[in-house]
Amino acid sequence: MKVALVHELLTMRGGAEKVLRVFAALFPDAPIYTLLYDEKKLGDWFPKERIRTSRLQRSAERLNHFPFSIFNRAFNHHLYLKRFPRAVEEWDFSGFDLVLSSSSAFAHGILTNGRPKHLCYVHSPARYLWDRTHDVMDRAGNGLPGLLRRAYLSRAFHKLRVWDAEAADRPDRLLAASRTVQGRINAYWRRESTVLYPPIDDFWLEQSSPKSSVLSPPSFSDALSTKNTPYYFVASTLVPYKRIDLAVKAANRLQVPLKIAGEGPDRKRLESLAGPTVEFLGYRTQEELRGLYAGATATLFPGDEDFGLVPLESLACGTPVIAFASGGAKETLDARTAAFFEEPVETSLAAVMERFPKMVFSPDLCKARARDFSRPRFEAAILQEAQALLGQN
Numbered sequence: 001m002k003v004a005l006v007h008e009l010l011t012m013r014g015g016a017e018k019v020l021r022v023f024a025a026l027f028p029d030a031p032i033y034t035l036l037y038d039e040k041k042l043g044d045w046f047p048k049e050r051i052r053t054s055r056l057q058r059s060a061e062r063l064n065h066f067p068f069s070i071f072n073r074a075f076n077h078h079l080y081l082k083r084f085p086r087a088v089e090e091w092d093f094s095g096f097d098l099v100l101s102s103s104s105a106f107a108h109g110i111l112t113n114g115r116p117k118h119l120c121y122v123h124s125p126a127r128y129l130w131d132r133t134h135d136v137m138d139r140a141g142n143g144l145p146g147l148l149r150r151a152y153l154s155r156a157f158h159k160l161r162v163w164d165a166e167a168a169d170r171p172d173r174l175l176a177a178s179r180t181v182q183g184r185i186n187a188y189w190r191r192e193s194t195v196l197y198p199p200i201d202d203f204w205l206e207q208s209s210p211k212s213s214v215l216s217p218p219s220f221s222d223a224l225s226t227k228n229t230p231y232y233f234v235a236s237t238l239v240p241y242k243r244i245d246l247a248v249k250a251a252n253r254l255q256v257p258l259k260i261a262g263e264g265p266d267r268k269r270l271e272s273l274a275g276p277t278v279e280f281l282g283y284r285t286q287e288e289l290r291g292l293y294a295g296a297t298a299t300l301f302p303g304d305e306d307f308g309l310v311p312l313e314s315l316a317c318g319t320p321v322i323a324f325a326s327g328g329a330k331e332t333l334d335a336r337t338a339a340f341f342e343e344p345v346e347t348s349l350a351a352v353m354e355r356f357p358k359m360v361f362s363p364d365l366c367k368a369r370a371r372d373f374s375r376p377r378f379e380a381a382i383l384q385e386a387q388a389l390l391g392q393n
Contacts, residue, residue, distance in 0.1 A: 002097045003097065004093055004096045004116075006034070007102040008104060010038060015123070020046070032052065033052045034052070036053065036054070036056060037053050082160070085167070094116075101171070105129075106126075110170070112170070120174050122176050122181055122185060124184060129157055164189075169191070177197065204286075205316055205374060231256070232258045232299075233259050235261045235310050236310065238263060240266050245266075246346050250346045252275040253350045255275070261289060261292060293314050297319075297356065298356055299319055306328050308328045311323060311333055311338070316367055316370035319363070322338065322349070336362070337365060
């Protein structure tokens with residue numbers, strides 16, 4: 001069968017992009033349609049020869065405006081939102097048997113009209129259009145620029161919500177990344193869906209690296225200079241909604257070591273909040289991350305996430321998690337593998353961090369839980385869903 005893959009934006013590495021990598025490996029001949037593509041950031045994950053971009057990419061390149069600095073700063077990327085729905089509707093999939101889309105905002109809105117079949121994996125309905133709209137507005141800034149930005153976003157979001165709800169009827173079948181996402185699909189789109197949790201990469205399930213071994217290549221020795229000192233760990237894209245600021249403030253309050261791996265537009269703000277016990281390590285390879293996970297007292301997961309692969313990566317390394325008691329974390333973690341803080345404030349997180357070293361967790365139980373989210377399980381489910389959908393013809 002001829003398959004096409006669709007993903008809104010290939011401009012950063014995140015959980016949704018990791019899922020797309022699985023799709024790309026499962027269907028190695030399938031082209032990948034995306035609105036915008038940053039080859040510098042994602043060329044090794046998704047080779048340029050497989051990419052089919054939208055007219056927005058060509059326009060940006062003509063203006064010598066790519067890679068988009070606006071996509072690396074909060075809010076400014078919303079200036080392009082109104083152009084995205086029309087752009088995804090312009091793609092022609094008539095030569096394919098199946099389109100498998102990976103949607104966090106717009107990919108579900110492609111036009112297929114039942115030929116080909118459209119199987120949509122939903123990471124979440126666009127949260128800034130629904131349950132996080134007011135958060136976006138609150139961060140729009142002050143003064144006249146902030147007022148103008150809020151006025152623009154208010155009008156844009158209203159039109160996009162109408163389009164989003166109408167476009168949700170287009171896929172032939174919806175798969176939800178978690179029960180939390182399934183609830184939003186039902187609430188906002190009034191559609192049924194099937195829960196299929198994302199997979200953890202095979203790399204994390206390999207048992208070749210015991211918990212006692214902390215990988216530290218020579219170029220990485222400085223970042224692990226306190227590897228014999230207990231520390232908490234964060235691995236995340238540094239964007240506001242991840243709430244890494246809670247982890248930074250809690251570490252400041254307790255004066256305990258915190259290592260943060262990852263890049264993103266919120267890094268400067270977070271660095272301005274950080275005390276002397278907080279280290280920013282920037283982008284790290286999987287090998288480096290495995291060493292950091294394995295050496296940590298606990299991995300902190302302070303955001304309200306739809307699913308969250310980071311906690312599972314930590315468990316695969318035998319390290320428990322401290323997570324906010326909401327969203328996907330409550331579905332994948334329990335008292336045997338994690339401790340939860342109940343309020344999204346630094347004092348609540350700090351209280352759990354302070355008593356955490358006295359808690360007892362089994363590395364073997366942590367690893368066993370991670371294996372429940374294996375890639376073969378996910379791939380088999382995707383193929384089964386695709387075959388069932390095509391069988392309806």
